[in-house]
Amino acid sequence: MEQARNEALAERALGELEAQFFFIRGLPDEGELSVKLAQLFERRHADMLLVKYGKHIRALDEQAPATYFSGWLGMLCAAQQYMISRYDAAFDFSPGNLTVNLYQKEGRPVFGFRLHDAKTLSVPAGDRAGWRRQVLTALYGETLRPLLVSLAQAAGLDAGQLWGQIATRMYYVRDMTLAQADSEKLRAKLTEDFQALLSDLTPDVFGRPRHPLDVKFRYVDDPRKPGERLRMKVSCCLAYKTDTDHGYCYTCPRMSGTEREERKLKLLAGAK
Known part of the structure; x- marks a missing residue:
């Protein structure tokens, strides 16, 4: 049984x-x-x-x-x-x-x-x-x-x-x-x-x-949802090391503030 x-x-x-x-x-x-x-x-x-x-x-x-x-x-x-x-x-x-x-x-x-x-x-x-x-x-x-x-x-x-x-x-x-x-x-x-x-x-x-x-996470602004935050990745997934145009993820810990702002603008432009 x-x-x-x-x-x-x-x-x-x-x-x-x-x-x-x-x-x-x-x-x-x-x-x-x-x-x-x-x-x-x-x-x-x-x-x-x-x-x-x-x-x-x-x-x-x-x-x-x-x-x-x-x-x-x-x-x-x-x-x-x-x-x-x-x-x-x-x-x-x-x-x-x-x-x-x-x-x-x-x-x-x-x-x-x-x-x-x-x-x-x-x-x-x-x-x-x-x-x-x-x-x-x-x-x-x-x-x-x-x-x-x-x-x-x-x-x-x-x-x-x-x-x-x-x-x-x-x-x-x-x-x-x-x-x-x-x-x-x-x-x-x-x-x-x-x-x-x-x-x-x-x-x-x-x-x-x-x-x-x-781990203690860091957060960044969600470009698509004003006022909300996104959890950053713990480590880089190395998406930039592929033969694509992906580059760094928006939540990548390796990305600088300037690079993230540039990526944010691209994401917003792509969403229009």
């Missing part, structure tokens, strides 16, 4: 991860890359992913695909965070249980995460705080930390820049899930569990001198 309940819960939860966090169950018809996260710890597999993805985004080198892909990994982190708060449960996000797939969807490249064992859930046995710390430590210390080190080495970047992409994405998704929460109880749990991520995990879990997700 207990096993049947857990399997039903896993099925319902996986459906939500598919709808909101880019999880998939099968190989996409237009998939061109399928690799386990554990394989990306090896340089040749990391290089292969960055080269293949880089062609889609017209990258000038392997650095932009590394930062872009790290943003996608932020969805993986946000998904586990959602599981903890929504269901008091967690899927196994160990490197060997997750495959990432690169495929085309509506004319653009996307990544989908696929669980090999999508039925087994970890659930708290009395000590929810201790269980939560264990789940998050495994995700960040055993899956994300070595993965980002590998990607950073392949791209010639500091891993901190990749952690910044994850942080930017996670705070965005946190705000979205809070806005969509269907009860005050869920909203309170989402807030509490996100705070626990920042306070319960020490920097050494991430292999960084400081907690890479515990």
Whole structure:
């Protein structure tokens, strides 16, 4: 009976991860890359992913695909965070249980995460705080930390820049899930569990001198909505290192005040 309940819960939860966090169950018809996260710890597999993805985004080198892909990994982190708060449960996000797939969807490249064992859930046995710390430590210390080190080495970047992409994405998704929460109880749990991520995990879990997700954001004026503010990115996504006319993002921390004002005028002109 207990096993049947857990399997039903896993099925319902996986459906939500598919709808909101880019999880998939099968190989996409237009998939061109399928690799386990554990394989990306090896340089040749990391290089292969960055080269293949880089062609889609017209990258000038392997650095932009590394930062872009790290943003996608932020969805993986946000998904586990959602599981903890929504269901008091967690899927196994160990490197060997997750495959990432690169495929085309509506004319653009996307990544989908696929669980090999999508039925087994970890659930708290009395000590929810201790269980939560264990789940998050495994995700960040055993899956994300070595993965980002590998990607950073392949791209010639500091891993901190990749952690910044994850942080930017996670705070965005946190705000979205809070806005969509269907009860005050869920909203309170989402807030509490996100705070626990920042306070319960020490920097050494991430292999960084400081907690890479515990950040203080700066804000800039929203050019399209007078009186409103936009959160700046934690680190540069390197969009300017693609063969496009994108340049720096309006919320890029590398942009000077003068450059941002010039970009603001271009955005306003383009909106007319």
